[in-house]
Amino acid sequence: MSLNDLAIDVPRAAAGAAAAELRAALGDRVLLPGDAGFDAARTPWNTAVAQHPFAVALPASAEDVIDMVHAVALSGLRIAPQSTGHGAGALAGTDLRHTVLVSLRGLRGVEVDATARTARVLGGSLWNDVLEAAAPHGLTAPHGSAGDVSVVGYMLSGGLSFYARAHGLAVNAVRAVEVVTADGTLVRASEDEHPDLFWALRGGSGAFGVVVAMEIDLLPLADIFAGMLLWDATHAAEVSRAWAEWTKSAPETATTTLRILNLPPLPDLPPFLSGRSVVVIDGAIEDTDAAASALLEPLRALQPEIDTFARIPAPALIGVHMDPPEPTPSANHHAMLGDLPDAAVEAFVAAAATPGIFVQEMRHLGGAATRRPAGGGAIASLAGEYLVHAISMVPVPEALPAATAAVHAGVAALEPWRIDALALTFIEEPDADRSAAFGPAWARLRELKLAYDPANLFAAARPV
Numbered sequence: 001m002s003l004n005d006l007a008i009d010v011p012r013a014a015a016g017a018a019a020a021e022l023r024a025a026l027g028d029r030v031l032l033p034g035d036a037g038f039d040a041a042r043t044p045w046n047t048a049v050a051q052h053p054f055a056v057a058l059p060a061s062a063e064d065v066i067d068m069v070h071a072v073a074l075s076g077l078r079i080a081p082q083s084t085g086h087g088a089g090a091l092a093g094t095d096l097r098h099t100v101l102v103s104l105r106g107l108r109g110v111e112v113d114a115t116a117r118t119a120r121v122l123g124g125s126l127w128n129d130v131l132e133a134a135a136p137h138g139l140t141a142p143h144g145s146a147g148d149v150s151v152v153g154y155m156l157s158g159g160l161s162f163y164a165r166a167h168g169l170a171v172n173a174v175r176a177v178e179v180v181t182a183d184g185t186l187v188r189a190s191e192d193e194h195p196d197l198f199w200a201l202r203g204g205s206g207a208f209g210v211v212v213a214m215e216i217d218l219l220p221l222a223d224i225f226a227g228m229l230l231w232d233a234t235h236a237a238e239v240s241r242a243w244a245e246w247t248k249s250a251p252e253t254a255t256t257t258l259r260i261l262n263l264p265p266l267p268d269l270p271p272f273l274s275g276r277s278v279v280v281i282d283g284a285i286e287d288t289d290a291a292a293s294a295l296l297e298p299l300r301a302l303q304p305e306i307d308t309f310a311r312i313p314a315p316a317l318i319g320v321h322m323d324p325p326e327p328t329p330s331a332n333h334h335a336m337l338g339d340l341p342d343a344a345v346e347a348f349v350a351a352a353a354t355p356g357i358f359v360q361e362m363r364h365l366g367g368a369a370t371r372r373p374a375g376g377g378a379i380a381s382l383a384g385e386y387l388v389h390a391i392s393m394v395p396v397p398e399a400l401p402a403a404t405a406a407v408h409a410g411v412a413a414l415e416p417w418r419i420d421a422l423a424l425t426f427i428e429e430p431d432a433d434r435s436a437a438f439g440p441a442w443a444r445l446r447e448l449k450l451a452y453d454p455a456n457l458f459a460a461a462r463p464v
Contacts, residue, residue, distance in 0.1 A: 015054070018075040022055055022100070025071035029064060030100070031056045041103055044085020045148070046428070048329030048394040048403075049092050053080065053101040060106045062178065062186055062212040065123075069210065070184045072100045073457055080459040081210045083124045083150030087157075089332070091461040093430025099459050102210055104150070112137055117220060118175060121151045123212045131315040138222035140314035142170035144425070145321035152214060156205035157424040157462065158379045160387070162226065162284040162317060163219060165255040165367030172373050172380055173217040177201045179209040182453040186212070191375060200448045202377020203424065203441060206460035208452050219314075225292040226284035226317050227309030229299055233277035236260050236349050239302055240362075243281055244340045246298055247386075252367035254295060256283030257321065259361040260352035272306060273322075282320050283364075285309075329394040333407035334426040336365075336384035338419045348388065351413035354406050357393035362386055378441035383421035388414045424462055434462055 022030050031038040032055050041056040054077055057068045072079050078099040080091060104124030111120045114137035119130060128147035134140055142161040144154050156177070159170025167173075176190035179201060187209075189198035200208055231239055243258045250256070258281055265275030272278075281299060285292040289311055296309060308320075337344065340362070352360035365385055372381040390410030392403035422437035435442045445464040449456075 018077055019055070021075045022071055022077075025074075026057060026068060029058055029060075029068070031058065042101060043327075044082070044088030045327045046086060046088045046330060047327050048331065048397070048400055049085070049088040051085075051088060051091070051096060051101065053096040053099050056101045056103055058103055058106055062180065065102065065107075065180045065210050065212050066184050066186060068100070068102055069180050069182070069457075073182070073184070073455075078459045079210065079457055080461070081206045082461070083153050084126070084148060086146075086149050087153065087425070087428050087461055089428035090430060090432070091459070094459050096459075104152075104210070104212075107212065110134075112139070112218070114139065117218045118215055119218055120213055120215050123152050123210070123214075125151050127151060127154070127318060131318060134218050135222075135313070135315050138220065139218040140221045140224075140317075141216065141218050142167060142173055143318060144170075145318070146323035147318040148325070151216070152205070152211045154425060155214065155216065156201060156203070156211065158203070158382070159425060160363065160365075160369065160382070160423060162255045162320070163286065164369040165252045165364070166286050167219065168368035168371065168373060169379070169381060171202050172376060174202055174214055174377075175217060176215040177211055178213040179211045181209040182455065182457045196448060197452060199377045200445055200452070203379030203438065204445050204449070204460070204464050206462070207445075207449055207458055207464045209458060221286070221314050223311055224284050224286060224314050224317055225289060225309065225311050226282075226320050227312070228280050228282035228306070228320060228322075229296075229304040229309065230272065230278055230280050230306040231302065231304050233260060233262075233279050233352075235302070236279040236352065237346070239279045239281070239299075240345050240349050241342065242299060242302055244342075244345045247340070247364045250295070250364070251287075253286040254283065254292075255364060255367075256281055257361055257363045259359055260349065262352070262354070262356065262358045264357055282322075284317055284320070331392045331394055331400060331403035331407050332389065332426070332428045333404075333411045334387060334389040334423065335411045335414060335418045336382065336421040336423065337386040337388055337414060337417045338384055339417055340386050341417070344414055344417045347413045347416075351390075351410045354392070354410060356403070356406060357395070358406060358410070359391040360410050361389045361391070363389065378438060378445050379424060382423055383439070384419050387423060387426065389426060427462060434464070437462075438464065
């Protein structure tokens with residue numbers, strides 16, 4: 001019997017009773033289809049994904065979450081925890097008609113302990129919240145490339161930041177997790193408290209409960225040498241070869257990404273991007289200005305059209321990658337690579353010529369990102385030296401099949417160099433082989449899932 005066989009089912013005739021029970025137990029903390037605000041509440045950040053849950057619950061506190069877990073379990077439904085819905089595509093294969101989406105968007109707040117260099121982050125908080133709270137203390141965090149991504153979803157699924165080669169995956173900065181489990185109990189899991197659950201949450205997260213807060217380590221960095229180099233895409237082959245060669249000897253203090261972007265003329269884009277195809281190298285170097293500048297010399301010798309690499313306040317790093325600032329419909333696909341020889345670089349550049357609003361990127365891994373630290377959780381490191389990631393915008397729903405095909409083709413071009421691994425935070429498709437992401441942790445995660453959630457109450461975007 002699989003975990004999916006244990007999923008709670010709700011006969012059609014019982015739906016009305018379940019809805020009435022939820023309303024009676026939760027009042028206006030739950031939205032049902034037809035309620036004002038329901039459609040907005042069920043819509044994820046990735047608006048290419050249409051979510052149709054039984055209801056949406058809107059907690060504002062840990063106590064609200066406890067009430068919701070009790071009410072949903074008694075009603076015979078399931079729970080899908082979600083903060084922003086950046087990775088909502090991974091949940092698209094789950095039948096949400098009998099599932100309550102617990103949206104943590106209203107559960108935000110950050111408390112910084114400057115002496116301990118830690119922060120307690122509420123379950124729906126965004127990276128922008130953390131950076132704003134940490135910056136006055138000369139601290140920052142191992143955030144991703146977008147400020148409106150949830151801290152919990154990103155960190156507990158691994159988290160690949162521009163500090164990763166020097167400091168490892170963001171998940172390793174998690175000190176403790178406060179989670180409401182399937183029996184409605186608020187549990188604090190850490191190295192010393194419920195250590196098996198703490199291990200499972202660092203990778204399994206949403207499959208084990210609703211995370212209402214986390215304690216995380218911060219980085220003692222007030223500023224960072226970071227930025228981007230940009231050329232017209234006619235230089236893509238030359239720049240890509242140079243970057244690939246450069247990464248072979250780049251120190252672990254440098255974490256960078258190579259991207260080729262094909263963009264239409266859009267009024268929201270800056271003039272240097274609108275209606276153009278460009279090749280960009282961006283990232284951060286945790287070193288002195290002199291050492292970082294010397295390291296960049298081989299890339300700057302290619303005479304970029306734009307060069308923004310400089311010493312910047314640490315919070316400004318969140319904008320270097322130029323991720324969309326607003327909810328955006330897109331299709332995504334990725335793979336992990338063991339090497340990047342000349343033939344792979346040529347394949348990468350050729351695949352980037354895909355028509356449409358298309359981005360082909362290569363992230364440099366290695367260093368601490370690929371080393372598992374002592375005491376790590378289910379996910380603590382990544383396999384491979386590079387990550388290839390293709391993104392295609394979906395301007396209208398009818399464009400989704402073509403966009404999905406485009407990103408799969410972009411990644412398939414690198415198939416000869418692919419290794420059997422995945423990065424959880426980049427999985428946005430419901431049919432992905434998650435065992436490749438969990439690796440050796442897969443079997444133990446499934447055992448702990450049965451121990452902590454035997455009725456399969458929690459429907460995770462990345463199920464175990």
